[in-house]
Amino acid sequence: MIKVENVTKYYGKRLAVDNISFSVKKGEIVGFVGPNGAGKTTTMRMLTGFLAPNDGEVEIAGHDMLRHSLEARRYVGYLPESIPLYTDITVRSYLEFAARLRGLEPARVKDRIDAVVSLCHLEEYVDSIIGKLSKGFRQRVGVAQAIIHEPQVLILDEPTIGIDPLQVAMTRQLIRDLGKDRTILFSTHILTEVSTVCERVIVMHQGKIVAQDRIEKLATILQGGRRLRIEISGPAEQVASRLRKVDGVTQVSTKGSRHVVECSGAQDPRAAIMQAMVESGWTVLSLEALAMSLEDVFLKLIARQEAKQ
Numbered sequence: 245m246i247k248v249e250n251v252t253k254y255y256g257k258r259l260a261v262d263n264i265s266f267s268v269k270k271g272e273i274v275g276f277v278g279p280n281g282a283g284k285t286t287t288m289r290m291l292t293g294f295l296a297p298n299d300g301e302v303e304i305a306g307h308d309m310l311r312h313s314l315e316a317r318r319y320v321g322y323l324p325e326s327i328p329l330y331t332d333i334t335v336r337s338y339l340e341f342a343a344r345l346r347g348l349e350p351a352r353v354k355d356r357i358d359a360v361v362s363l364c365h366l367e368e369y370v371d372s373i374i375g376k377l378s379k380g381f382r383q384r385v386g387v388a389q390a391i392i393h394e395p396q397v398l399i400l401d402e403p404t405i406g407i408d409p410l411q412v413a414m415t416r417q418l419i420r421d422l423g424k425d426r427t428i429l430f431s432t433h434i435l436t437e438v439s440t441v442c443e444r445v446i447v448m449h450q451g452k453i454v455a456q457d458r459i460e461k462l463a464t465i466l467q468g469g470r471r472l473r474i475e476i477s478g479p480a481e482q483v484a485s486r487l488r489k490v491d492g493v494t495q496v497s498t499k500g501s502r503h504v505v506e507c508s509g510a511q512d513p514r515a516a517i518m519q520a521m522v523e524s525g526w527t528v529l530s531l532e533a534l535a536m537s538l539e540d541v542f543l544k545l546i547a548r549q550e551a552k553q
């Protein structure tokens with residue numbers, strides 16, 4: 245649905261996006277993550293036809309954004325970083341305006357407004373003046389205008405920035421709902437946000453894509469293996485030395501009855517560990533895989549990128 249190939253963008257002499265390529269499949273919700281200044285907004289503006297790349301190609305639903313811009317733009321809804329909302333009109337008037345701007349047939353406008361108002365849970369506020377709404381609700385009006393023309397692809401630039409925690413939770417739920425039958429790329433500089441909304445992330449830093457993969461896979465790749473925390477009732481030192489002999493175990497650190505086990509590469513020695521403990525007559529009280537936090541992943545990815553330069 246979204247295809248970006250070797251795209252580069254300069255602002256004057258400043259390189260903002262440096263030869264990036266990625267694609268998003270139909271029905272996917274992908275998180276676009278990176279610190280401020282990484283190039284996320286610039287990339288999204290190119291995806292929505294607001295900015296032309298200096299080099300490379302952007303395709304939306306099979307339509308080239310440069311050569312067939314009107315066609316391609318029909319398939320995209322866009323929530324910009326700062327929404328140019330008119331604050332002195334009602335939500336309904338604004339959505340009517342957005343519908344006209346998108347070239348909707350007049351006969352469809354009312355139905356479409358009802359549909360997006362219901363999807364974005366704006367029923368109570370449809371006749372309110374936009375300027376009187378809280379930031380979170382304004383953000384939802386922004387989402388509503390982005391989907392007024394039923395686009396298959398949604399580009400949301402930092403949809404949860406600057407809104408309170410309760411509304412952040414509601415916005416995340418809204419993204420998940422919208423993602424059921426749409427392709428979504430949404431950006432954030434808050435890493436923990438992506439894991440609750442999407443399965444795949446594209447990580448950007450200094451204009452480059454430093455990683456793109458499923459979240460849990462990124463963590464495993466970076467860790468270069470798994471880490472398990474196991475609680476075993478049995479003589480700690482003997483347990484630890486038996487654990488070290490299990491195939492795939494590279495390191496064991498022990499604290500009382502708890503052992504943290506590092507495993508190499510892609511091996512999953514959990515079954516072998518269980519068996520070894522049972523054979524020795526010890527009981528495994530608990531066994532859990534320790535996940536690396538997304539923040540850890542992010543820092544590591546950036547460090548790895550910087551080491552390459």
Ligand SMILES: Nc1ncnc2c1ncn2[C@@H]1O[C@H](COP(=O)(O)OP(=O)(O)O)[C@@H](O)[C@H]1O
Pocket residue numbers: 255258259260278279280281282283284285286287
């Ligand atoms: N209109 C602009 N003119 C000049 N430089 C810009 C402009 N917009 C963004 N930049 C620069 O391009 C880089 C990428 O910015 P941006 O795409 O906004 O990143 P992000 O959205 O990830 O924070 C930054 O270094 C930023 O300072």
Ligand SMILES: [Mg+2]
Pocket residue numbers: 281284285286325402
């Ligand atoms: Mg931005």
